[in-house]
Amino acid sequence: MTGNGLGEAEMMNLLYLLLLGGALLGAFLLASRGRLLRTAAQLAVWGLIFLGAIAVYGLWDDISRQVRPAASILEDGRMVIPRGRDGHYHVTALVNGTPVPMIVDTGASGVVLSREDALRAGLDPDRLAYVNSAQTASGTVAIAEVRLATLQIGDFVDDGLFASVTEGNQGLSLLGMDYLSRLSHIEITGGEMILTR
The missing domain is CATH 2.40.70.10 (Acid Proteases)
Incomplete structure (x- = not known):
C-alpha cells in the first residue's frame, strides 16, 4: 500500500464486501417483496429509536442536571x-x-x-x-x-x-x-x- 490510497488486496476485499452486501440486500428484498412497505416502515421506526437512543446518551449529563432537585x-x-x-x-x-x-x-x-x-x-x-x-x-x-x-x-x-x-x-x-x-x-x-x- 502506498500513500493514502488502497492497495490491490484492500480494493478486492472492498469489492467483495460490496457484492456480498448487494446480494444479501437483493435476497432480502425478494423475500419480502409482498411486505416491502411494512418492512420499510419497521426499519424506519427502528432507525428513529436508534437515533433517539443516541441523542439521549449524548445529552444525558444535561438532562440529569435539569431534573436534579435544586437548592x-x-x-x-x-x-x-x-x-x-x-x-x-x-x-x-x-x-x-x-x-x-x-x-x-x-x-x-x-x-x-x-x-x-x-x-x-x-x-x-x-x-x-x-x-x-x-x-x-x-x-x-x-x-x-x-x-x-x-x-x-x-x-x-x-x-x-x-x-x-x-x-x-x-x-x-x-x-x-x-x-x-x-x-x-x-x-x-x-x-x-x-x-x-
Whole structure:
C-alpha cells in the first residue's frame, strides 16, 4: 500500500464486501417483496429509536442536571439542599461569577475544582503548579492551590477563598470542609442538608 490510497488486496476485499452486501440486500428484498412497505416502515421506526437512543446518551449529563432537585433558600436565610438520586447533595456555585455544579462533600478537606470547571471560571490549569497531592476515591491526584475571587452559593458569598485544582479529570467539583467550616450550622435530616450561615 502506498500513500493514502488502497492497495490491490484492500480494493478486492472492498469489492467483495460490496457484492456480498448487494446480494444479501437483493435476497432480502425478494423475500419480502409482498411486505416491502411494512418492512420499510419497521426499519424506519427502528432507525428513529436508534437515533433517539443516541441523542439521549449524548445529552444525558444535561438532562440529569435539569431534573436534579435544586437548592432553595428559606426566609430566614438558611439553604436547603435536597439529596440527589445518586445519594449526594448537589449545588450550583458561582465560582468567579461562573455557574459550576458541585457536590457538597464533608469528606473533602477543601474546595476542589476539576480542570474543566477551573478553566470555565477563568483560571488557566496549564499554568498552575501541581506541587501538592490529595487522596481521592480513585487514588492520589496532583493538585494546585488557587485563590478564588468569589464563591457564591445562593445568598452566601465568600471572597478570596482558597481552592485546589486537580491535574487530572476528577469529574464534578467538590465543596469541602474549608467552605463548610465557615457555616454556623450544618444539619442533615429527612433527605435534606440544611446550611445556616
